[in-house]
Amino acid sequence: MNEWICYEPVFACDRYQPCLLPYGPFAGLRDFVYDLVRWQRPKKLVELGCHYGCSSFAFLQAVRDGNLDTGYWGIDTWRGDLFTRNDYRDDVYGEFCRVLSLCYDHMDTHLLRCSFQEAAPGFADESIDLLHIDGSHMYEDVRRDFDMWLPKMKKDGVILLHDVADYLFYEGEHLGSWRFFSELCCRFPHVRRLPVSCGLGLVFLSEEMCRGFDEQAPLEIYIKEESRRYEDAKARLREMSFRMRDLEEVLRMRSGTGNG
Ligand SMILES: C[S@@+](CC[C@H](N)C(=O)[O-])C[C@H]1O[C@@H](n2cnc3c(N)ncnc32)[C@H](O)[C@@H]1O
Structure with missing residues (x-):
């Protein structure tokens, strides 16, 4: 098992997109996912929902700094959903590609500009080490994304779900991603929640991986930093x-x- 280290990363992407990336809803989780990637050292990292790249570039920064042998697949229509469609009056995809090529060029990155459902058949079963689900936060959508991609996970894989905090509401009701994640806590034995930046859920598919995480990851540091x-x-x-x-x-x- 690798050692968990709390790094002090500098995100190169912030230099080129200083207004959006350091302040996005995922921004307070960047240090955590950076340390997670360097700890887990995934071979295959897949992200459902990239948008401007706040989370994507945090993953890639860790891969770059750690010299890791990680392939990154970012999947998004880059057309928006119920929650992000106003942002797409701008060229979000063009901006993502610009920052990617400036900071994370020559890395093993693959952008799939299509729906998660269209991309799924292209991934073999039991092939993904780390999956980040951050698409639409409606209950039915998160459930579909999770259930469709679960068979693609390796036996010791880790799944991250963003926006699972209990203070997130849509039309007077808890956000669907919170409700779905709460159900996952009953379905899976090794589930953790980090109450930072709208909440990050972690589903460990292996007990050993979860035990290593519990023993090593100092969650209070990330909470205090937030x-x-x-x-x-x-x-x-x-x-x-x-x-x-x-x-x-x-x-x-x-x-x-x-x-x-
Ligand atoms: C919340 S944003 C992702 C935020 C990003 N992870 C970050 O840290 O900034 C959700 C993204 O998912 C995409 N999306 C939602 N549902 C999708 C689907 N079914 N297939 C492909 N893309 C989808 C939207 O276009 C949007 O860019």
């Missing part, structure tokens, strides 16, 4: 709101409408 980021963001917002008030005051004075 609350530090949250406090930083609040402080920055406060600072910006004070600056705006100062600026408004200066503009009022200049236009002669100030009280003084």
Whole structure:
């Protein structure tokens, strides 16, 4: 079993997409999945739902820094779903490819621009080590994605599901991904939940892998880091709101409408 190390990664992609990638809904999980990949050393890593690449590039950064022998398959229509379709007024796919070629060129990466259902027959049973499911978060969709891809997993594989936090709601009800993941906790014996960045569920298909994870992965560090980021963001917002008030005051004075 490899040793779990908490690295301090620098995500090269942030230099080229500084507004979206460090602040995406997955951003607080990047350090964790980076360490997970370097610990697990997957041969085949498949991602359902790439969008701008917040999670994808965190995986690839780990592969690159660790010199790992990992093939990455990213699958997405890059056309959006119920939750992301407004983003697709921009060229999300073009942006993904631009950052990929700038930072993670010459790596073993494969982009499949199609539906998860269309891509599935191209993957052999028991061939995937690490799968990240992050497509539509409607209950029926997450269930279909999980059940369709489960047979593709190796016996000691790990499945990640994003957006499984219990504070996520859609139209007044818990998000489907939360509900589905809660059911998985009864279906599978080795399931963990990391309450960071909208919640990450982990399904370990082997008991040994899960035991190694429990013994080594210091989850409290990732949780503490998330609350530090949250406090930083609040402080920055406060600072910006004070600056705006100062600026408004200066503009009022200049236009002669100030009280003084
Ligand atoms: C939540 S975003 C992925 C976020 C990404 N993992 C990140 O960290 O930023 C979901 C993506 O899944 C894609 N998607 C949803 N359902 C899909 C399906 N059935 N087949 C292919 N792509 C799908 C959407 O186009 C969208 O880009």
